Amino acid sequence: xxxxxxxxxxxxxxxxxxxxxxxxxxxxxxxxxxxxxxxxxxxxxxxxxxxxxxxxxxxxxxxxxxxxxxxxxxxxxxxxxxxxxxxxxxxxxxxxxxxxxxxxxxxxxxxxxxxxxxxxxxxxxxxxxxxxxxxxxxxxxxxxxxxxxxxxxxxxxxxxxxxxxxxxxxxxxxxxxxxxxxxxxxxxxxxxxxxxxxxxxxxxxxxxxxxxxxxxxxxxxxxxxxxxxxxxxxxxxxxxxxxxxxxxxxxxxxxxxxxxxxxxxxxxxxxxxxxxxxxxxxxxxxxxxxxxxxxxxxxxxxxxxxxxxxxxxxxxxxxxxxxxxxxxxxxxxxxxxxxxxxxxxxxxxxxxxxxxxxxxxxxxxxxxxxxxxxxxxxxxxxxxxxxxxxxxxxxxxxxxxxxxxxxxxxxxxxxxxxxxxxxxxxxxxxxxxxxxxxxxxxxx
Numbered sequence: 001x002x003x004x005x006x007x008x009x010x011x012x013x014x015x016x017x018x019x020x021x022x023x024x025x026x027x028x029x030x031x032x033x034x035x036x037x038x039x040x041x042x043x044x045x046x047x048x049x050x051x052x053x054x055x056x057x058x059x060x061x062x063x064x065x066x067x068x069x070x071x072x073x074x075x076x077x078x079x080x081x082x083x084x085x086x087x088x089x090x091x092x093x094x095x096x097x098x099x100x101x102x103x104x105x106x107x108x109x110x111x112x113x114x115x116x117x118x119x120x121x122x123x124x125x126x127x128x129x130x131x132x133x134x135x136x137x138x139x140x141x142x143x144x145x146x147x148x149x150x151x152x153x154x155x156x157x158x159x160x161x162x163x164x165x166x167x168x169x170x171x172x173x174x175x176x177x178x179x180x181x182x183x184x185x186x187x188x189x190x191x192x193x194x195x196x197x198x199x200x201x202x203x204x205x206x207x208x209x210x211x212x213x214x215x216x217x218x219x220x221x222x223x224x225x226x227x228x229x230x231x232x233x234x235x236x237x238x239x240x241x242x243x244x245x246x247x248x249x250x251x252x253x254x255x256x257x258x259x260x261x262x263x264x265x266x267x268x269x270x271x272x273x274x275x276x277x278x279x280x281x282x283x284x285x286x287x288x289x290x291x292x293x294x295x296x297x298x299x300x301x302x303x304x305x306x307x308x309x310x311x312x313x314x315x316x317x318x319x320x321x322x323x324x325x326x327x328x329x330x331x332x333x334x335x336x337x338x339x340x341x342x343x344x345x346x347x348x349x350x351x352x353x354x355x356x357x358x359x360x361x362x363x364x365x366x367x368x369x370x371x372x373x374x375x376x377x378x379x380x381x382x383x384x385x386x387x388x389x390x391x392x393x394x395x396x397x398x399x400x401x402x403x404x405x406x407x408x409x410x411x412x413x414x415x416x417x418x419x420x421x422x423x424x425x426x427x428x429x430x431x432x433x434x435x436x437x438x439x440x441x442x443x444x
Contacts, residue, residue, distance in 0.1 A: 049226065050174050052223065053162050056120075056155060058182070058216055059185065059213045060155045061188075062128060062147075062213055063150065063151045064186060066187075068090055069190070070193045071202055089140055092141065092148075093144065097149040097153035098398075099153075099391065101156075103387070104383075104387055105158070108387070113161070118221055120153075121218040128143070130143050131206045157386065157387045163178055165379055170320070173316050176314075183308065186305075193205050256385050261435045264435050265435070270396040272393075273400065274397075275335065275424065275425055276397070279404070282404045300352055304358055307358070307360045308363035311331070327372075331361040331365040332425060332428060332432065333429060335362070370382070373385055
């Protein structure tokens with residue numbers, strides 16, 4: 001196989017030419033000595049793919065819990081629904097999405113991301129549009145449940161593998177950008193929803209959410225997201241030179257499921273999701289029970305959310321210098337420390353310190369987990385492998401709050417369940433620490 005330098009984005013492979021990755025020259029303007037000077041910069045097509053995926057992951061928050069919370073009051077006032085009834089649609093949809101994520105991951109390995117993300121965007125657009133016309137709880141369960149299936153089963157399960165496939169270099173930075181856009185959607189879109197509800201009412205506000213997915217989700221995916229040729233991995237460096245790398249060994253989902261390494265990692269992800277959601281949903285009542293001011297308790301949640309965004313960004317930068325396994329282990333240790341601090345918390349300072357460690361850990365692990373899976377099992381079938389892993393994460397998110405709530409109802413305290421989460425997290429950390437990298441040369 002001959003290596004070729006290719007400044008226009010075409011790589012010669014064997015005897016044929018394949019327009020695998022295009023790079024584009026874009027004009028930039030700057031002032032020098034009072035003169036406006038035009039220069040050209042070369043932008044590889046993978047950055048356009050990143051822009052498209054960032055658009056849909058930002059818009060995907062329209063079906064998130066942060067946005068649904070804004071609709072609780074106006075919808076419950078009109079229909080006399082309680083919050084448990086409304087939350088049920090989100091939980092059931094997310095669980096169904098977790099099952100679908102397994103299949104979508106395998107489909108990603110065969111067809112690429114564009115079809116899956118397009119279908120996911122359309123499901124969200126159509127379902128949220130018809131939410132504007134509902135008049136009963138069953139209709140809300142069906143329609144918003146479809147949006148949640150799209151969220152967990154189509155969009156969340158495919159977006160990180162798309163970035164990992166396209167980015168041989170700078171994959172950590174790219175995933176950190178994706179994570180930040182996901183967090184930004186969770187912050188900005190609830191405010192947009194509240195403004196729309198205040199101005200026009202909750203029904204038009206759901207229509208606004210649908211339009212956001214059209215403009216920021218569907219259109220960028222159709223314009224920019226493509227499937228990368230997985231037979232040859234082409235890396236464009238800063239000088240726009242292409243080199244042909246040896247293809248990755250084909251480690252299939254079935255192969256991965258037969259490895260203890262996969263189940264150790266999946267168990268760790270499930271336990272982390274269990275602890276994250278179990279503590280996250282009950283943190284405010286726990287702190288209030290400790291005698292803290294409700295406003296201060298909510299502040300601990302905000303601190304955790306901000307720290308999560310910082311953790312995702314930092315992890316994306318350092319993972320290119322350190323191994324993904326090391327970053328995940330450190331993140332899990334920080335998570336354990338945050339729970340330990342929380343158990344003994346008696347002041348807002350301690351609660352905020354726990355939130356800083358816990359949020360940073362959650363952001364770091366969420367950003368790096370797909371790179372950890374790639375480092376163990378390769379890129380060729382990362383869609384199916386990540387999809388199954390994502391399903392276990394969602395199961396953890398769903399079970400954690402229920403376990404914490406039942407334990408509180410039984411014992412009258414959260415201390416017992418928080419200690420349980422801490423012990424399980426220590427076990428999960430030891431599992432990740434114990435595994436060695438898979439020798440993929442045995443697979444063809």
